[in-house]
Amino acid sequence: MVTLDLSQGSAPATPGQRVWRQARFDAGNALRNGENLLLTLVIPIGVLVLVLKTGLGGERTAPQALVAAVSLAVLATAFTSQAISTGFDRRYGVLRMLGLTPLGARGLLAARVLVSMMIIAVQTAILVVLTGVLSGWWPGDPAQIAQAGAGILLAVWALTAWALLIAGTLRAEATLALANAVFLVLMFGGGLAIPADSLPWSSMAGLLPTGALVAAMSDPVLAWMPLGVLVVWAVVGSVLAGRFFRWEG
Amino acid sequence: MSAIDVRSLVVSYGPRTAVDGLDLRVEEGSTCVLLGPNGAGKTTTLSVVLGLRTPDAGTVRVLGLPPTDVGLRSQVGVVLQDGGLPVAATPRAIVRHFASLYADPLPTEDVIERLGLEHLDRPYRRLSGGEQQRVKIAVSLVGRPRLLVLDEPTTGMDPAARRVFWTLLDELGQQGVTTLMTTHQPDEVSTRADQIAVINHGTVIADAPPQELIDTAPVWFTCARHLDLTSLRQVLGEGFEVAEVEPGRYRVHGEVGVAEVSAINSWVTSHGHSSQDVTVVRSLEEAYLEMTGGAAW
Incomplete structure (x- = not known):
């Protein structure tokens, strides 16, 4: 029989190692979850292919189709998937348990944001390559790529904060329902499924996080307005999540 | 030195007082078992010791530190009564992951073998209650803790698994590991625990070695x-x-x-x-x- 030697304790791993290992573990679980893959990868890819190949959802150029697909991927990953996984982890006591390990609550939140960023980076790479293969168009303007990157980062911040607010205050089933409903609202309302300028509420679309993200990634000049909208959503969401989030259900 | 020192602890949930002036001291290297009826305040007491709940009154020291001190996170192994582990992952993946949060964890395969988890390759949610308890115990041990806080760790375990658990706890006690646990199996702890604290209506009504309590029966x-x-x-x-x-x-x-x-x-x-x-x-x-x-x- 194996003897377990606990006579000497163990120090925690370094903060960076803990966050990275938690993010890697969460990413592995996310990639093994069929529903999650459908939401975060299959739907954005499907939308991109349909728009480019059939013109479904209105005529769009390749850059416009790519922006819509990437925004959809960001929404699905940073908001819907994040809210659902955090809500059920909260219900099953996983958040409480991890908060008692060297990872701690802050480390767990950092890992959750990191895993969203990792998945979104992979999604974006796949969508860019697919767009290039299907249409022959490749992003080339460094300034616009940087602006798109900033928009994605801010959108991840904003959407993650609101996802945590919902997951940390409602029951898991209510989180599941609301996260899916909000997904549809932000997808249609923000002009991801249909171009915003063809929507009756087109003037308001840019005030939604998804509409602002689309504008930030599409605008050829520095897009202060959409970036500012994203910052407001991010700050308000973070303040509310910090105030109302509960680790235990 | 006391590994756990709880004095005049009071915890309320709205108008209901769950813990009412509870005192408890657990010496380093000993095994203390909390016994009490459902709702007596055992789990609430453990929650305060783990820093999960802020007391309304009283003082609590764990390994000489306040329960919320981040330094305790690498020194305390925990089994929670409800859930606590990612349900979609396999036992091996869970144990390996929790081990990865420490600089010098126990060899994970040793822990897996000792808890009899080596052939369990199903996701955690598909394990039986006793198997899930064994995974929780493995996770609680993998970071080489000085203190174990275990809320009903043997629930659902068959007699053989319970024997393995108690033998393991004996070994850990000999290595200086302190254990505070709850159970609904008083007779299985009568020969294993160093200290039994009986809690009723939120307070300790008896606190003594098992034989002393048995002698009052x-x-x-x-x-x-x-x-x-x-x-x-x-x-x-x-x-x-x-x-x-x-x-x-x-x-x-x-x-x-x-x-x-x-x-x-x-x-x-x-x-x-x-x-x-x-x-x-x-x-x-x-x-x-x-x-x-x-x-x-």
């Missing part, structure tokens, strides 16, 4: 035939109460020592019954029921 004996207890009362004398609680089941109340148990056996045999007809029982469970007024576990 009434003695029960059963006899295959009906007994006339009049002369037994005379044999035992003042300070003892003897009653037939149900047909063939008798209870002797009072400070029953070895001499009294021997006297009971002699009396039964002198009344024409074989000693094989008689079974004398005195247990921690009886002591517990006596102390808590027979409250449900």
Whole structure:
């Protein structure tokens, strides 16, 4: 029989190692979850292919189709998937348990944001390559790529904060329902499924996080307005999540 | 030095006081078991010790630190009563992941083998209750903790798994690991724990080594035939109460020592019954029921 030697304790791993290992573990679980893959990868890819190949959802150029697909991927990953996984982890006591390990609550939140960023980076790479293969168009303007990157980062911040607010205050089933409903609202309302300028509420679309993200990634000049909208959503969401989030259900 | 020092702890949930002036001290390297009816305040006490709940009053020190001190996270291993582990991952993946949060964890394959998890390749949610408990215990150990806080760790375990658990806890105690745990199996801890704290209505009503508590319990004996207890009362004398609680089941109340148990056996045999007809029982469970007024576990 194996003897377990606990006579000497163990120090925690370094903060960076803990966050990275938690993010890697969460990413592995996310990639093994069929529903999650459908939401975060299959739907954005499907939308991109349909728009480019059939013109479904209105005529769009390749850059416009790519922006819509990437925004959809960001929404699905940073908001819907994040809210659902955090809500059920909260219900099953996983958040409480991890908060008692060297990872701690802050480390767990950092890992959750990191895993969203990792998945979104992979999604974006796949969508860019697919767009290039299907249409022959490749992003080339460094300034616009940087602006798109900033928009994605801010959108991840904003959407993650609101996802945590919902997951940390409602029951898991209510989180599941609301996260899916909000997904549809932000997808249609923000002009991801249909171009915003063809929507009756087109003037308001840019005030939604998804509409602002689309504008930030599409605008050829520095897009202060959409970036500012994203910052407001991010700050308000973070303040509310910090105030109302509960680790235990 | 006390590994856990709880003084005058008060915790309320709205108008209900769950813990009401509780005192508890657990010495380093010892195993302390909290016994008490459902809702007595055991889990709430553990929650405060783990820093999950802020007390309304009282002081708590864990390994000399406040319970919320981040330095405790690498020194305390935890089994929570409800859930706590990612349900979609396999036991091996879970143990490896929790080990990865430490700089020098136990070898994960050793922990997996010791807890009998090596052949469990199903997701955690598809394991039986006892198997899930074994995974939780593996996770609690993998970071080489100095203190284990275990909320009903043997729930759902079969007898063989319980034996493995208690043997393991004995080994860890010899290495200086302190354990604070709750259970609903008083008789399984009667020979294993160093200290039993009985909690009722949010306060500790008894705190002693198991044998001391057992010695306060009434003695029960059963006899295959009906007994006339009049002369037994005379044999035992003042300070003892003897009653037939149900047909063939008798209870002797009072400070029953070895001499009294021997006297009971002699009396039964002198009344024409074989000693094989008689079974004398005195247990921690009886002591517990006596102390808590027979409250449900």
